[in-house]
Amino acid sequence: MQRPALTVDRNSPVPLYFQLAEQLEAAIVAGTLTPGSRLENEIELADRCGLSRPTVRQAIQHLVDKGLLVRKRGVGTQVVQAQVKRPIELTSLYDDLVASQRSPRTKVLELATAPAGDEAAKNLGVPPGTPVIRLRRLRLTDSEPLALLTNHLPVDIVDLTAERLESNGLYEILRATGVNLRIANQTIGARAATTAEATLLDERRGVPLLTMTRTAFDDNGRAIEFATHVYRASRYSFTLTLVER
Amino acid sequence: MQRPALTVDRNSPVPLYFQLAEQLEAAIVAGTLTPGSRLENEIELADRCGLSRPTVRQAIQHLVDKGLLVRKRGVGTQVVQAQVKRPIELTSLYDDLVASQRSPRTKVLELATAPAGDEAAKNLGVPPGTPVIRLRRLRLTDSEPLALLTNHLPVDIVDLTAERLESNGLYEILRATGVNLRIANQTIGARAATTAEATLLDERRGVPLLTMTRTAFDDNGRAIEFATHVYRASRYSFTLTLVER
DNA sequence: AAGTGGTCTAGACCACTAG
DNA sequence: TAGTGGTCTAGACCACTTT
Numbered sequence: 001m002q003r004p005a006l007t008v009d010r011n012s013p014v015p016l017y018f019q020l021a022e023q024l025e026a027a028i029v030a031g032t033l034t035p036g037s038r039l040e041n042e043i044e045l046a047d048r049c050g051l052s053r054p055t056v057r058q059a060i061q062h063l064v065d066k067g068l069l070v071r072k073r074g075v076g077t078q079v080v081q082a083q084v085k086r087p088i089e090l091t092s093l094y095d096d097l098v099a100s101q102r103s104p105r106t107k108v109l110e111l112a113t114a115p116a117g118d119e120a121a122k123n124l125g126v127p128p129g130t131p132v133i134r135l136r137r138l139r140l141t142d143s144e145p146l147a148l149l150t151n152h153l154p155v156d157i158v159d160l161t162a163e164r165l166e167s168n169g170l171y172e173i174l175r176a177t178g179v180n181l182r183i184a185n186q187t188i189g190a191r192a193a194t195t196a197e198a199t200l201l202d203e204r205r206g207v208p209l210l211t212m213t214r215t216a217f218d219d220n221g222r223a224i225e226f227a228t229h230v231y232r233a234s235r236y237s238f239t240l241t242l243v244e245r
Numbered sequence: 246m247q248r249p250a251l252t253v254d255r256n257s258p259v260p261l262y263f264q265l266a267e268q269l270e271a272a273i274v275a276g277t278l279t280p281g282s283r284l285e286n287e288i289e290l291a292d293r294c295g296l297s298r299p300t301v302r303q304a305i306q307h308l309v310d311k312g313l314l315v316r317k318r319g320v321g322t323q324v325v326q327a328q329v330k331r332p333i334e335l336t337s338l339y340d341d342l343v344a345s346q347r348s349p350r351t352k353v354l355e356l357a358t359a360p361a362g363d364e365a366a367k368n369l370g371v372p373p374g375t376p377v378i379r380l381r382r383l384r385l386t387d388s389e390p391l392a393l394l395t396n397h398l399p400v401d402i403v404d405l406t407a408e409r410l411e412s413n414g415l416y417e418i419l420r421a422t423g424v425n426l427r428i429a430n431q432t433i434g435a436r437a438a439t440t441a442e443a444t445l446l447d448e449r450r451g452v453p454l455l456t457m458t459r460t461a462f463d464d465n466g467r468a469i470e471f472a473t474h475v476y477r478a479s480r481y482s483f484t485l486t487l488v489e490r
Numbered sequence: 491a492a493g494t495g496g497t498c499t500a501g502a503c504c505a506c507t508a509g
Numbered sequence: 510t511a512g513t514g515g516t517c518t519a520g521a522c523c524a525c526t527t528t
Contacts, residue, residue, distance in 0.1 A: 013524095015497060036466055041513060052499045054299075057514085065310075067428050070464055073514045074507030080428060081466025182489050183312050183325060189482035190435035190453040208453035208478075210435040219315055221281055221326025233453075237434035244427045258505095260516060286494060297518045302495085318495045319526030 003040060004032045006049050016051055020059035028068055028079055039069070039077040067243045102141045108162040109200075110136040113155055120152040123215045123226040131155050137165065138200055145201045147231040157224055170225070179224060184216040188238060193230075201232050208233045248285060249277045251294050261296055265304035273313055273324055284314070284322040312488045347386045353407040354445075355381040358400055365397040368460045368471040376400050382410065383445055390446045392476040402469055415470070424469060429461040433483060438475075446477050453478045 004027040008019045027033040039045065039060075046056045060077060063069040071077045114134050121128040135151040151170060153160075158177045165173070174181065189211045198205045210231040218224050249272040253264045272278040284290065284305075291301045305322060308314040316322045359379050366373040380396040396415060398405075403422045410418070419426065434456045443450045455476040463469050 017497080043513095052501090054500090055498060058497085060514095070427055070466070071514065072464060072507080073505070074512075076513060078466065081462060180489075182315055184487045185484070186487060187482050187484050188433055188455075190455040190478035192453050206451065208435040208437050210433075210455075217326065219317060221315070221323070233435035237432050239430070239432050242429045242431065244425075262516080288494095297520090299519090300517060303516085305495095316495065317526080318524070319493075321494060 001040065002033055002037050003048075006045075008049055008051065017055050017058035017062065020049060020051065020056065021062040024059065024063055025066075025068060028063075033079050035079050035081040037079050039079070041076060065243065067241045104146075105140045105143070106166045107138040107140070108135070108165050109138055110134060111160060111162050111165070116152065120226050124152060124154060124223045126154065133157075133160060135160065135165070135170075141235075144235065145232065146235055147229055148197055148200055150228045152226040153224065154222075174224065180219045181216050181224065182219040184214050186212060186214045188212050190233065197230060201230075203232060203234075210236060210238075212238075246285065247278055247282045248293075251290075253294055253296065262300050262303035262307065265294060265296065265301065266307040269304065269308055270311075270313060273308075278324050280324050280326040282324050284324070286321060310488065312486050349391075350385045350388070351411045352383040352385070353380070353410050354383055355379060356405060356407050356410070361397065365471050369397060369399060369468045371399065378402075378405060380405065380410070380415075386480075389480065390477065391480055392474055393442060393445055395473045397471045398469065399467075419469065425464045426461050426469065427464040429459050431457060431459045433457050435478065442475060446475075448477060448479075455481060455483075457483075 004023070006020065006023050008016050010016070012019065024033070024039075033039070040048070042053050042056050042060070045051075046053045049056065060069060060071065064071055068080055069077055070080055112134055113131050115129045116124065116126060116132040118128050120132060120134075121130060124130075124132065126132070133151075133153045133155055135149075135153070137149045137151075138145060139147045139149055157179060158174060160173065171181065190208055191211055192206045193201065193203055193209050195205045197203075197209065198207065201209075210233045212227070212229045212231070214225070214227045214229075215223055216225045216227075249268070251265065251268050253261050255261070257264065269278070269284075278284070285293070287298050287301050287305070290296075291298045294301065305314060305316065309316055313325055314322055315325055357379055358376050360374045361369065361371060361377040363373050365377060365379075366375060369375075369377060371377070378396075378398045378400055380394075380398070382394045382396075383390060384392045384394055402424060403419060405418065416426065435453055436456055437451045438446065438448055438454050440450045442448075442454065443452065446454075455478045457472070457474045457476070459470070459472045459474075460468055461470045461472075
């Protein structure tokens with residue numbers, strides 16, 4: 001049983017449950033709460049923090065969803081033993097790379113408005129032939145090609161410039177414009193590189209590529225982006241953590 | 246604003262919030278609640294079902310996590326427009342295939358106890374050389390090879406027989422033995438098929454394969470399984486839905 | 491100004507697990 | 510039997526969005 005120091009600031013605009021969750025997470029990351037160790041029970045935790053039990057439960061549930069804690073009825077709450085890896089999130093590759101300090105670079109290959117093809121139209125929920133923004137970028141890290149990114153967006157979402165796209169991720173630009181991405185459907189597969197792809201990615205024709213297609217929707221349910229990305233399998237893979245609820 | 250019929254059974258052992266969530270989900274699937282439509286507010290919903298607001302909120306939160314509903318403060322709760330696909334879950338490929346009615350078949354290629362190699366030992370958290378169960382299976386659907394599955398398990402988890410493995414998924418067997426899988430780390434990538442893999446999968450050497458490695462832990466945080474699977478990219482891909490919280 | 495979801499409280503009873 | 514988390518209630522006040 002381990003009892004990390006916990007204090008909440010009732011004058012902070014940050015919700016109390018979130019303050020508690022952050023402190024517990026920090027204690028886990030710092031090693032103050034060791035993997036496999038048990039937390040105090042919820043009542044005791046509530047008393048010690050001066051919070052109600054439902055608020056404490058909300059904080060714990062947050063960390064259970066994150067895969068950091070495990071609860072068992074009749075037993076208690078334990079710190080997960082398994083090392084949790086960063087899950088696939090609703091973020092862009094650019095954000096991911098920045099987060100892992102990989103100094104990404106972007107080369108805009110195409111930025112144009114063109115009639116939507118059948119696939120893009122279907123995924124964006126617009127009639128075929130509707131003008132859409134078509135964007136193709138090459139993403140590099142440490143001057144090595146990593147991925148070829150193709151995106152389609154409705155024309156009225158955001159004004160994109162090649163310049164801005166070379167210094168910011170697409171999702172970052174969307175967020176700054178006030179677009180709130182809420183839900184996305186993704187498919188991950190593999191296929192052989194075409195000659196054109198191989199040339200751009202500095203590989204040979206036929207090498208395995210990891211593919212990801214994604215349709216992202218904002219909080220109104222409107223399709224904001226249809227993406228078809230291919231990654232060099234030799235330099236990229238997806239990592240995720242699954243939590244049984 | 247749409248008001249589906251909702252009733253809860255207070256004598257049922259099923260939690261009230263779950264009963265409500267199920268009925269709302271059923272209404273969404275059935276089309277009674279159409280995409281984009283708004284639900285009643287939480288107070289009204291609570292009154293109409295004879296439940297308290299926190300219980301109603303718990304039901305709604307469940308469906309938000311599932312990606313079926315979206316909540317916006319000051320606005321209301323809406324049915325998501327985007328079609329939600331089945332996410333990657335902590336289930337086996339076998340279960341997935343059965344669920345999609347694909348009549349899977351399994352051929353056990355190897356089932357033996359052998360000293361753990363470095364990678365398996367590291368992922369299972371045992372010293373290298375510790376005896377572990379090594380399992381290799383070929384999974385087919387409609388008599389076509391689909392994937393080559395390699396698993397390592399600690400010897401004392403479960404008694405496996407080739408016979409049982411040919412008629413049940415590994416996860417099903419584990420569940421039946423009382424093992425509760427709680428968390429798993431997965432990596433999805435791609436690479437070219439070796440000659441041996443190509444022969445087994447009825448492909449040619451060098452074709453792109455989709456790869457998945459997974460380490461699964463039970464609710465005590467003990468590593469139960471280390472899997473290395475390769476899929477024919479021409480016949481399989483991963484689908485998942487991301488929800489921004 | 492009115493209506494919505496977000497947060498929070500202080501209790502209560504129940505189901506499950508362990509010794 | 511004692512202790513744990515799971516569920517549930519009936520309120521309260523606040524922050525945000527829309528009218």
